[in-house]
Amino acid sequence: MINPLPNTHTQVVYQRPKSLTTAVTHYCPGCTHGVSQRLVAEVLDEMGLREKAIGVASVGCSVFAYNYFDVDFVEAAHGRAPAMATGIKRVFPDRTVFTYQGDGDLASIGMAEVMHAAARGENITIIFINNAIYGMTGGQMAPTTLPGMKTTSSPLGRDIEMTGMPIRMAELLSKMDGSSFVVRRSLHDATNIRKAKKAIRTAFEVQQQGLGFSLVELLSTCPTNWDLTPNEALSFVEEKMIPYFELGDYKVADAVKALKL
Amino acid sequence: MAKELLKGNNAIAEAAIRAGVEAYFGYPITPQTELLEHMAARMPALGRTFVQAESEVAAINMVYGAACTGKRVMTTSSSPGVSLMMEGLSYIAGTEVPMVLVNVMRGGPGLGNIAPSQADYHQMVHGGGHGDYHPIVLAPASVQEAIDITVLAFDLAEKYRTIAVVLADGSIGQMMEPAELPPMAELKKHLPHWAVTGEPGRARRLLTSIYLNPDDEEVTNMRLLNRWMSIRENEVRWKEYFLEDAEYVVVGFGTAGRVALSAVRAARAEGIKVGLFRPITLSPFPEAQLKEIAAVSEGMLVVEMNAGQMLDDVKLATEGLLPVEFYGRLGGVVPFPDEILGEIKRLAAGPIPNQNGHARQRWLERLALIKERD
Amino acid sequence: MPAKGWIEVNELHCKGCELCVQACPQEVMSLDKTRLTPKGYHPVQLHAEGCTGCAICAVVCPEAALTVYRQIESRPVAAAA
Numbered sequence: 001m002i003n004p005l006p007n008t009h010t011q012v013v014y015q016r017p018k019s020l021t022t023a024v025t026h027y028c029p030g031c032t033h034g035v036s037q038r039l040v041a042e043v044l045d046e047m048g049l050r051e052k053a054i055g056v057a058s059v060g061c062s063v064f065a066y067n068y069f070d071v072d073f074v075e076a077a078h079g080r081a082p083a084m085a086t087g088i089k090r091v092f093p094d095r096t097v098f099t100y101q102g103d104g105d106l107a108s109i110g111m112a113e114v115m116h117a118a119a120r121g122e123n124i125t126i127i128f129i130n131n132a133i134y135g136m137t138g139g140q141m142a143p144t145t146l147p148g149m150k151t152t153s154s155p156l157g158r159d160i161e162m163t164g165m166p167i168r169m170a171e172l173l174s175k176m177d178g179s180s181f182v183v184r185r186s187l188h189d190a191t192n193i194r195k196a197k198k199a200i201r202t203a204f205e206v207q208q209q210g211l212g213f214s215l216v217e218l219l220s221t222c223p224t225n226w227d228l229t230p231n232e233a234l235s236f237v238e239e240k241m242i243p244y245f246e247l248g249d250y251k252v253a254d255a256v257k258a259l260k261l
Numbered sequence: 262m263a264k265e266l267l268k269g270n271n272a273i274a275e276a277a278i279r280a281g282v283e284a285y286f287g288y289p290i291t292p293q294t295e296l297l298e299h300m301a302a303r304m305p306a307l308g309r310t311f312v313q314a315e316s317e318v319a320a321i322n323m324v325y326g327a328a329c330t331g332k333r334v335m336t337t338s339s340s341p342g343v344s345l346m347m348e349g350l351s352y353i354a355g356t357e358v359p360m361v362l363v364n365v366m367r368g369g370p371g372l373g374n375i376a377p378s379q380a381d382y383h384q385m386v387h388g389g390g391h392g393d394y395h396p397i398v399l400a401p402a403s404v405q406e407a408i409d410i411t412v413l414a415f416d417l418a419e420k421y422r423t424i425a426v427v428l429a430d431g432s433i434g435q436m437m438e439p440a441e442l443p444p445m446a447e448l449k450k451h452l453p454h455w456a457v458t459g460e461p462g463r464a465r466r467l468l469t470s471i472y473l474n475p476d477d478e479e480v481t482n483m484r485l486l487n488r489w490m491s492i493r494e495n496e497v498r499w500k501e502y503f504l505e506d507a508e509y510v511v512v513g514f515g516t517a518g519r520v521a522l523s524a525v526r527a528a529r530a531e532g533i534k535v536g537l538f539r540p541i542t543l544s545p546f547p548e549a550q551l552k553e554i555a556a557v558s559e560g561m562l563v564v565e566m567n568a569g570q571m572l573d574d575v576k577l578a579t580e581g582l583l584p585v586e587f588y589g590r591l592g593g594v595v596p597f598p599d600e601i602l603g604e605i606k607r608l609a610a611g612p613i614p615n616q617n618g619h620a621r622q623r624w625l626e627r628l629a630l631i632k633e634r635d
Numbered sequence: 636m637p638a639k640g641w642i643e644v645n646e647l648h649c650k651g652c653e654l655c656v657q658a659c660p661q662e663v664m665s666l667d668k669t670r671l672t673p674k675g676y677h678p679v680q681l682h683a684e685g686c687t688g689c690a691i692c693a694v695v696c697p698e699a700a701l702t703v704y705r706q707i708e709s710r711p712v713a714a715a716a
Contacts, residue, residue, distance in 0.1 A: 007708060007709050008706045008707060008708055008709055009706075009707055009709050010704050010705070010706060010707070011688075011704065011705045011706075011707045012702065012703070012704055013640065013688045013689075013690045013693075013703040013704060013705045014690040014693035014694075014701065014702065014703040015702045015703075016645070016699040016700075016702065017699065020699055022647075024647055024648060024674065024698075025648075025697075025698060027697065027698075028650075029650035029651060029652035029676065030650070030652030030653070030654055030697060031697055032697055033697065034696075034697025034698050034699070035695065035696075035697045038696075038697070038699045041699075051459070051460070051461035051462065052459045052460075052461060053459055054457055054458075054459040056326070057469075063471065066467050066469060070465055071459070071465055072457045072458065072459050072460075072465050072466050072467070073457070073465070073466075073467045073468075073469075074325075074326065074329045074356075074457055074467070074468045074469065075356075075467075075468070075469035075470065075471055076322065076325070076326075076352075077322060077325075077348055077349060077352045080318070080319070080322035080325075080348075080349070083314065083318075083319040083320075083322035083323045083325075083326065084322050084323065084325050084326035084329075085326060086312065086319075086323050086326065087284065087286065087322070087323035087324060087325060087326025087327035087328070087329075087330075087334070088326040088327060088329065088330055088457075090284060090310040090312060090323075090327065091283060091284050091310055091327050091330050091332050091334075092330055092458065092459060095458070095459035096459070097459075112315055112316060112318070112319065113315070113318075113319055113322070115315075116314075116315035116319065119315075120312075189658070189695070190658055190691045190694045190695050193694050193695060194694065229653075230652040230653060230654050231653060231654065231657045234654070234657075
């Protein structure tokens with residue numbers, strides 16, 4: 001664009017990160033999966049990790065993450081991304097290895113893999129998208145679905161007498177001695193998105209410093225399967241999800257605090 | 262290298278190390294646990310990767326990740342554990358990355374027992390995981406052969422970007438025999454062109470088993486199949502004993518083949534012209550060789566430690582050219598040479614009674630009598 | 636005088652989700668209902684003066700579809716003595 005005024009110059013305030021490919025995502029309009037991926041890409045750019053990172057995509061709406069990041073990628077079986085990441089990290093300890101997993105993948109079918117990766121203090125970073133639903137298969141109840149929330153497999157609303165309460169993964173993982181950095185953030189407004197990015201940055205720094213297991217849980221939206229507009233979905237996160245999935249730093253090991261990030 | 266007295270499981274583990282395995286992921290299960298223990302003792306000392314995973318599911322997916330880096334990787338387990346690995350094996354097959362799996366089979370189904378068995382033949386040879394794929398399956402009948410096959414398995418897996426399975430049983434895993442280990446090979450210096458390594462200065466690489474467009478998945482399946490055709494063409498392996506003038510042929514693999522060899526020797530001592538055909542590659546199966554032999558023999562006896570799983574493949578390969586009889590023991594029972602000798606004599610005595618039924622049905626009736634007698 | 640800013644919309648990526656429309660503190664963004672992107676969405680646009688180049692729209696954009704510019708007053712190269 002041509003500079004319209006004399007004695008001024010143009011500053012690029014924001015541009016698409018290089019760690020994203022030019023591919024158009026398959027996400028529904030307004031889905032904050034895209035925000036979290038963009039944040040990861042921005043952090044990879046800023047830390048100069050694009051060419052030494054290896055990503056592990058999971059199963060669910062996150063399955064095509066490998067198409068969107070311009071870094072080496074593999075695609076794991078459902079829930080097994082932390083195991084696959086372990087295999088890669090152990091033979092290439094100097095690479096930055098991260099998984100990108102949703103709540104069905106990580107908190108249901110992949111519970112064992114993520115808990116044990118944390119238990120081992122595996123030096124990997126996990127970006128965990130919690131949108132309280134199975135998005136890719138069309139909106140079934142997830143282990144994170146809120147009580148009373150209607151899904152296609154809980155059509156009358158989640159009955160906690162039958163299905164129990166949602167699983168709070170950040171809290172759970174924070175209890176593992178092997179985890180170094182476990183926090184929950186939200187993507188429902190610009191302020192929280194900035195905080196989420198800072199957490200993602202810290203998580204990758206933790207890995208860079210060899211401090212062990214890091215996970216950032218991100219409260220995310222699913223407008224389509226929640227049957228809300230994108231902006232209504234943001235309000236749902238703020239008003240309904242955050243009261244149950246409280247934001248916060250659940251585990252920040254002393255060594256991580258010492259980084260003074 | 263001089264011969265040493267080696268236990269099968271340790272020998273396989275050490276052979277893998279000397280073949281240059283750089284990462285091992287496993288989970289304890291009898292009767293293969295010594296393999297894991299050997300790796301636990303040796304791999305970290307060599308600066309290589311050893312992880313005791315939380316399950317066989319995790320172990321195979323760790324292998325999957327490490328295999329994507331192009332390095333030599335393996336896991337080992339026994340029947341119930343291998344069942345848990347089927348998901349990962351299918352993904353690995355679909356992603357076309359090489360790996361070696363050792364299955365030291367035990368009695369089943371279910372939790373079964375820890376005695377030697379060959380009941381995973383179908384699962385290993387004819388797939389197991391979902392989708393259309395063929396692993397290479399190699400069956401050793403001695404500790405020495407287990408060593409040699411393990412080294413070969415890594416080479417074949419890499420050559421064809423495929424899964425190579427060493428299909429042993431509890432007997433091979435637990436027995437001690439004098440055997441010679443290979444010298445320590447150098448680790449691979451160059452990783453393949455497809456390896457996901459996070460290397461700067463090149464276009465990004467992606468390894469996946471997902472092809473959402475059916476046309477692309479069909480092309481992938483065709484690529485897998487063409488590779489398999491090439492394997493069938495070039496990698497069939499077997500061993501023959503006393504076949505030159507044999508009228509009757511015993512077919513058996515692994516431990517069953519080994520026991521059968523004793524029976525064949527005993528039968529020869531009694532003047533029966535019988536030989537042994539022992540497939541080493543169960544997949545690719547030595548079909549053409551068996552058909553050739555079938556054309557010039559009077560009858561065949563398939564001996565297995567299962568209910569006649571390879572029997573089906575032998576019957577397919579021999580195309581009805583001769584009578585094929587079967588003898589098996591089940592659930593972890595290892596046949597004695599005397600039992601097989603009796604079966605050879607029955608075959609050599611002339612026309613088999615009740616030819617209308619299936620060989621498996623006839624055998625099951627005989628086995629019921631044996632169990633009654635015991 | 637507030638900073639003057641503007642955006643460029645990558646219409647291949649924009650899906651007209653309106654998250655930026657709601658987030659814009661200046662309320663100068665809206666969907667262009669007269670046009671469609673190649674994917675069939677109404678793209679976002681600046682419909683009035685007042686963009687400051689704060690980039691909040693880009694921060695909330697799930698598709699990284701926005702590039703944000705700001706006009707900066709150039710400092711005089713050599714100040715008078």
